Amino acid sequence: MDGSIPQHRVSFRHFSIDRLTSVVERSHARICAVLVLLSLVCFLPGFTTLQPMDRDEPRYAQASKQMLETGDFVDIRFQDEARHKKPVGIYWMQSASVAMGQAFGVPEARTTIALYRIPSLFGAIAAVLLTYWAALAFFGRRGAFLTAALMATCVILMVEARLAKTDAMLTACSVAVMGGLARAYLSRGAGTLPRRALLIFWTGFALGILIKGPLVLMFAGFAAAILSYKERSARWLLSLRPWLGLVFTLAVVLPWFIAIAIKSGGAFFAASVGQDMLGKVGTAQKYHWAPPGFYLLSFFATFWPGAILAAIAVPFAWKHRREEPVAFALAWIVPSWIVFEAVPTKLPHYTLPLLPAVAIVTVMAISRHFVGPHRPAAKLATILIPFIPVGLTVGLSAVAWSFDGLPPFRALPALLAASLLSLWAWWLFAKNRMVPTLWASFVASAFLAIGVFGFAQLDLRSLKISDRLAEAARNVSCENPQVATLGYREPSLVFLVGTTLDMVDTGAEAAAFLRRGGCRVVFVDKRFEGDFRAENERLKQEPELTTRINGFNINSGKRVDIAVYAVGS
Known part of the structure; x- marks a missing residue:
């Protein structure tokens, strides 16, 4: 089969995609x-x-x-x-x-x-x-x-x-x-x-x-x-x-x-x-149940920016399924994908080991001039290329404003660059410039990583509950406190606070934990705070309320309000 990749020129005086690609592949x-x-x-x-x-x-x-x-x-x-x-x-x-x-x-x-x-x-x-x-x-x-x-x-x-x-x-x-x-x-x-x-x-x-x-x-x-x-x-x-x-x-x-x-x-x-x-x-362990078809839908986000190009290449894979390279790629993808779709427990990363084969089929279809704006509805479908970065820019701004009261200012330049580059990739696709489309998508993805992971997550402080609780425990005036938690039981807290973190189940247990003496800290979710205070009054002890941590637990999908109490400080 012909494995050549079409060459398209996008010139900016002395720069061209052709020249860049040729230099890279020497x-x-x-x-x-x-x-x-x-x-x-x-x-x-x-x-x-x-x-x-x-x-x-x-x-x-x-x-x-x-x-x-x-x-x-x-x-x-x-x-x-x-x-x-x-x-x-x-x-x-x-x-x-x-x-x-x-x-x-x-x-x-x-x-x-x-x-x-x-x-x-x-x-x-x-x-x-x-x-x-x-x-x-x-x-x-x-x-x-x-x-x-x-x-x-x-x-x-x-x-x-x-x-x-x-x-x-x-x-x-x-x-x-x-x-x-x-x-x-x-x-x-x-x-x-x-x-x-x-x-x-x-x-x-x-x-x-x-x-x-x-x-x-x-x-x-x-x-x-x-x-x-x-x-x-x-x-x-x-x-x-x-x-x-x-x-x-x-x-x-x-x-x-x-x-x-x-x-x-x-x-x-x-x-x-x-x-x-x-x-x-x-059974769907850990509540990660999803119906069949979950991976097909999530694929358009997980394999961005190549997902929509891969979708356009599907008829190519069917048409050429008897050719040995295509047959191998399909044997890599299809049976395992069916198993993942059939199993009730689903998480987006399960199909990750199959994506290299998807990329192979996609580039194979591009090399054979199958993928392009001439395919049915392709120009419209490729709106998904800019949709992900534009959607993340809007979504992260809304989340940051809702939870922390400010948009992610540091992330916005990179997010806007990713959005503009992906829009450019969409335009290049409409002009049937496939290799430049890929290059623009690659650079857009790099800017998206910088914006989302490099900056936006820094400004979403309300999501960093365990970090802030661990910091609060370190900041009490006594040294090496023993720590317990009531109501908030995320594994990240164990990792950050220490293996000996005590997870108690009631306000009475939390108060009894403080009564054991020495430097002690307990995190109390607001749902249990009334019982905790009542038990402290009965025991005639007055732990110090050092701070409160407010935020959003992305695992439970709920806002949390956790009080940090200390004794011996």
């Missing part, structure tokens, strides 16, 4: 350097200043912190609760990152959330670079670069790069596996794959299992099964050296799985498989 090293730079511009704003995002991120970070505190790197715990849901890989990576931060003298390293996010940042950058490597099985350098840039600038990867969770690193592992599988399929009959491809494939496979269990196996297994059925043979898989690779995988993953089985008495497998994985299939 070598793999140059392309990778540009992709890393683009990734850093999209991933770094707000990386150190964004508060721990409840609820999953601080649960991962707190469990990693407790590994450092206890020296137990086998069992995974959040306070006294066993966290037997995911394998240990990401916790080891986060613990190592924080240990290195401590070694280099980072102050308060164990409560510095940015250190726990470093594996996700590396995972996101690796996902971009591995997308480029995987796409080289389908395109030349230009097509592979544009595919990887679509990943670097998509909203959901920008989010996951900033969160101390598994998903960015899982995506990197998945792309490594699927890139190797693509080479095995598209070059079948050519013998064993090069050692580098084998190493990338099996390293991604082993690490993927150690990070998030069977998902990597699901992505690769579905694709391999469908393609083997299509070929009426699975012999092409032998080029992956499966027996040697499985030995390598077992050597990587078995030691910890055996250790946790012994330590937990089998409870890890009962919890991770029986409760977490099967629970997602049978």
Whole structure:
């Protein structure tokens, strides 16, 4: 198939998109350097200043912190609760990152959330670079670069790069596996794959299992099964050296799985498989239920700015579904996407490992001149390109005004730039200048990251409840207070205040906590404050009301008013 990308000229005296693209694609090293730079511009704003995002991120970070505190790197715990849901890989990576931060003298390293996010940042950058490597099985350098840039600038990867969770690193592992599988399929009959491809494939496979269990196996297994059925043979898989690779995988993953089985008495497998994985299939865990079709709708936000171009490319994928490169991409996307849509538990990031294949199909359709303003309703549909940044500009301004009384002044220049650039991308699409459309979208996404993550979140102080409570506890006049909380129980508070944070259930328990003596602080939600005060009157103790924290809890969707009481100060 013709993998060439159409070239369109947009000149500003001595500048043109053609010239810029040609300069970038002169070598793999140059392309990778540009992709890393683009990734850093999209991933770094707000990386150190964004508060721990409840609820999953601080649960991962707190469990990693407790590994450092206890020296137990086998069992995974959040306070006294066993966290037997995911394998240990990401916790080891986060613990190592924080240990290195401590070694280099980072102050308060164990409560510095940015250190726990470093594996996700590396995972996101690796996902971009591995997308480029995987796409080289389908395109030349230009097509592979544009595919990887679509990943670097998509909203959901920008989010996951900033969160101390598994998903960015899982995506990197998945792309490594699927890139190797693509080479095995598209070059079948050519013998064993090069050692580098084998190493990338099996390293991604082993690490993927150690990070998030069977998902990597699901992505690769579905694709391999469908393609083997299509070929009426699975012999092409032998080029992956499966027996040697499985030995390598077992050597990587078995030691910890055996250790946790012994330590937990089998409870890890009962919890991770029986409760977490099967629970997602049978019921909507943690209230994250959504109907089938959720991912198709959320896709237009999560894969922005490439989503609408991908939607326009869908008929291309159907029309050319029997062509080997298209067939492989569809085998990567469709079966796993159907599984995610069928499972009741849904979160927007679950389909992230499938998006590199979506980007490949999108660029493939652009290279064949299929995507453009000549497609039915395409000019109208691409209003979604500017819709996301314009909508975020309006929405964040309204939220900041409602909760904090001021618009996000520092963010507005970057948000307006993102909106104008995306409007320009829309205009370029209408003129059938596809590569300039992509470049304008990439730059718009970079400005959106700067505006939303770099500045807007700084001004949304009402959302930083746990940060402000932890600060209030540090500011009492006595040293090293014991802290309890009543009514507000977010994991981020445990991470920021400390593993020993006491979570009490009634006003009487909160008052009794203060009565134990020494320097003590208790956070009391307004709903429980009457009972708390009544119990203090009965006990004839007068804790000092040091401050009140008002804000909005994005997890409960409710405003909160929390009083901070202290004794011994």
